[in-house]
Amino acid sequence: GAVVSQHPSWVICKSGTSVKIECRSLDFQATTMFWYRQFPKQSLMLMATSNEGSKATYEQGVEKDKFLINHASLTLSTLTVTSAHPEDSSFYICSALTGQRNSPLHFGNGTRLTVT
Amino acid sequence: AQKVTQAQTEISVVEKEDVTLDCVYETRDTTYYLFWYKQPPSGELVFLIRRNSFDEQNEISGRYSWNFQKSTSSFNFTITASQVVDSAVYFCALFSYNTDKLIFGTGTRLQVFP
Numbered sequence A: 001g002a003v004v005s006q007h008p009s010w011v012i013c014k015s016g017t018s019v020k021i022e023c024r025s026l027d028f029q030a031t032t033m034f035w036y037r038q039f040p041k042q043s044l045m046l047m048a049t050s051n052e053g054s055k056a057t058y059e060q061g062v063e064k065d066k067f068l069i070n071h072a073s074l075t076l077s078t079l080t081v082t083s084a085h086p087e088d089s090s091f092y093i094c095s096a097l098t099g100q101r102n103s104p105l106h107f108g109n110g111t112r113l114t115v116t
Numbered sequence B: 001a002q003k004v005t006q007a008q009t010e011i012s013v014v015e016k017e018d019v020t021l022d023c024v025y026e027t028r029d030t031t032y033y034l035f036w037y038k039q040p041p042s043g044e045l046v047f048l049i050r051r052n053s054f055d056e057q058n059e060i061s062g063r064y065s066w067n068f069q070k071s072t073s074s075f076n077f078t079i080t081a082s083q084v085v086d087s088a089v090y091f092c093a094l095f096s097y098n099t100d101k102l103i104f105g106t107g108t109r110l111q112v113f114p
Helices: none
Strands: A004-007 A010-013 A019-025 A032-038 A045-051 A067-073 A076-081 A090-097 A105-107 A111-115 B003-005 B010-014 B019-021 B024-026 B032-039 B046-052 B059-061 B064-069 B074-079 B088-096 B101-104 B108-113
Touching: A004 A090, A010 A019, A019 A032, A019 A090, A019 A111, A032 A067, A032 A076, A032 B101, A045 A067, A045 B101, A076 A090, B003 B088, B003 B101, B010 B019, B019 B108, B024 B074, B032 B074, B046 B059, B046 B064, B046 B074, B074 B088
Parallel strands: A010 A111, B010 B108
Antiparallel strands: A004 A019, A019 A076, A032 A045, A032 A090, A067 A076, A090 A105, A090 A111, B003 B024, B019 B074, B032 B046, B032 B088, B059 B064, B064 B074, B088 B101, B088 B108
């Protein structure tokens, strides 16, 4: 079945640095990927929709200059948290549209980001 | 606008009890999918079921069953004879082909005590 690989699974970084998270579709091409953020004990909130070859579409309230999304190929989307602050500490999870109507979405295993 | 409501924030049961998790959704779309996911403490999302808007048949998979009723916009999830390993947060979600977005409910934290 369709698999989405997300890397790293966890990362600790210092305040002010940038962190890149990768989301890969391993056995299918994903023209569209989604990035979600989940704070402790809260739901998954859609941050942005990443489209291959074009600019990402950000949800209201998400800073596009802080959360840089690049979808340069049909199998890879990256989320870069720039100038990270402790309040950016969260669980980030990506999903990919498969294009198959009977199995439309698959999720990565998530990345736990801790900013110290 | 699309919305998913999971009114139960937390549920606690004793092992072997049956438990039903409620999910109510709102959408103007005629074509959509509904999902249930399980999120254990490790964080990954475990896919449980997908149901499309044209298929109102209820489904049973082992101890899990789902009741989809378009008339009440509900997609409830029942665990029969719950086990400690069922303890997790469960999310109901709505996917629309018009928006190509998956929207999650707020989740229900289920604790099953031995």
